[in-house]
Amino acid sequence: MDRRYRKAIIAANWKMNINPSEAKKLTTAMLKCSSAKDTSVVLCVPAIDLTIVKRVLRQSRIAVGGQNCHYEDTGAFTGEVSAQMLYDAGAKYVIIGHSERRSMFGETDEIVRKKVAAAIRAGLRPIICVGETEEQREMGITEEQIRIQVKSAVYGLDADDFRKVVFAYEPVWAIGTGKTATPEDANEVCKAIRACLREKYGARPSRGTSILYGGSMNEENAPALLAMPHIDGGLIGGASLKPEAFAAIVAATK
Numbered sequence: 001m002d003r004r005y006r007k008a009i010i011a012a013n014w015k016m017n018i019n020p021s022e023a024k025k026l027t028t029a030m031l032k033c034s035s036a037k038d039t040s041v042v043l044c045v046p047a048i049d050l051t052i053v054k055r056v057l058r059q060s061r062i063a064v065g066g067q068n069c070h071y072e073d074t075g076a077f078t079g080e081v082s083a084q085m086l087y088d089a090g091a092k093y094v095i096i097g098h099s100e101r102r103s104m105f106g107e108t109d110e111i112v113r114k115k116v117a118a119a120i121r122a123g124l125r126p127i128i129c130v131g132e133t134e135e136q137r138e139m140g141i142t143e144e145q146i147r148i149q150v151k152s153a154v155y156g157l158d159a160d161d162f163r164k165v166v167f168a169y170e171p172v173w174a175i176g177t178g179k180t181a182t183p184e185d186a187n188e189v190c191k192a193i194r195a196c197l198r199e200k201y202g203a204r205p206s207r208g209t210s211i212l213y214g215g216s217m218n219e220e221n222a223p224a225l226l227a228m229p230h231i232d233g234g235l236i237g238g239a240s241l242k243p244e245a246f247a248a249i250v251a252a253t254k
């Protein structure tokens with residue numbers, strides 16, 4: 001990553017793991033990660049864990065985030081959680097458009113766009129996930145696919161709002177599979193994301209946008225991935241449930 005323009009962000013995605021009764025122990029074990037100075041550490045946790053995680057983290061620099069939100073601010077949407085609710089519970093970030101949401105819960109680019117807008121309205125920083133499937137990579141249309149997702153996600157955002165946005169490049173075939181993109185390939189896609197953002201917002205804002213890599217990142221492959229100029233951090237699933245591994249990934253941003 002280029003430290004002149006961007007701060008590293010390492011975000012945990014606990015997914016639908018960790019009950020509220022287990023969250024205190026895991027969060028306490030994560031406290032050692034806060035010593036990394038120039039790195040923002042975020043725990044994106046199940047909504048029901050937010051309050052307890054936030055309480056454990058109150059003296060630390062580690063932030064909390066949600067993993068999803070509705071695109072409306074309030075209303076009759078039984079079972080849903082709004083961006084405002086996440087913010088009110090102490091979240092700073094929210095993951096939007098994770099491939100599991102896109103593939104299992106029917107989230108389209110249009111829904112992702114509306115959720116990004118809702119997150120920003122509520123005062124949250126959206127971590128917008130984009131990525132190609134294995135089939136799309138084999139067909140050679142990775143960049144086209146990413147460009148559509150990126151452009152659609154930020155459609156309608158003005159320059160001020162855009163400053164709050166974080167992207168995560170997550171090749172779908174690498175999530176939870178143990179397969180990782182090579183640092184060079186991941187860097188190329190992150191560079192393409194930045195180029196796409198530059199077309200819309202100009203050189204300065206795109207240079208300042210953090211673009212994370214996600215997809216089976218662990219303590220072994222993190223140093224090489226994080227050494228690439230366009231990769232500004234990681235969105236970590238499996239390894240974020242192991243405090244030692246997660247701390248090692250945070251340390252690899254130095």
Ligand code: PEP
Nearest residue numbers: 175176214215216237238
């Ligand atoms: C993710 O869920 O965003 C992710 C990257 O998962 P994993 O690290 O387990 O591949």
